[in-house]
């Protein structure tokens with residue numbers, strides 16, 4: 001049962017959407033679904049992610065999304081939610097949210113149990129796949145990427161995020177994190193950032209061809 005939908009518990013059968021996503025290896029629709037539940041329950045507004053930068057979506061992704069959206073909408077309908085609780089759930093809302101989640105979701109990595117673990121956690125999180133989940137964090141979403149970052153996000157208990165500096169920071173210097181494994185060469189990094197994140201990196205390291 002889904003708790004807290006205006007105090008009402010509803011049993012929702014997610015199996016069609018789960019099958020659709022797991023057979024295609026999709027993870028972001030689960031996050032849109034979670035946000036939709038939060039909106040229905042009144043925890044957040046439907047426009048809560050509008051402040052974040054959206055990804056540019058390709059035609060293929062938009063077509064894929066139509067199916068995901070229809071499955072999500074019909075799942076809520078079948079579960080018997082009142083129409084007025086789900087009026088925000090339009091195809092355009094789904095596209096807007098997914099576009100923002102794609103650019104701004106963080107992979108939650110190893111959880112450090114003590115402050116001493118933070119640095120080793122920072123190193124491990126870019127060298128191995130230690131992901132335990134994905135989440136959008138509002139403030140960290142405003143950090144730009146750098147292939148030679150001066151800070152790194154680490155995760156503590158309960159998936160709390162903490163920013164760790166990796167070297168001394170000059171006054172006025174922009175705090176930048178890395179979105180990818182920066183041990184790759186410049187061409188591989190540019191390819192991943194262009195295809196996966198939709199931008200061409202203009203950090204100093206890339207500009208110098210390193």
Ligand SMILES: C[S@@+](CC[C@H](N)C(=O)[O-])C[C@H]1O[C@@H](n2cnc3c(N)ncnc32)[C@H](O)[C@@H]1O
Nearest residue numbers: 053103104141142143144145199200201202203
């Ligand atoms: C998570 S957002 C970062 C915050 C964003 N700049 C903003 O103002 O909300 C990621 C977007 O920022 C831009 N960006 C981040 N790092 C960049 C970089 N190194 N080079 C060029 N654009 C970058 C890209 O447009 C990317 O899609």
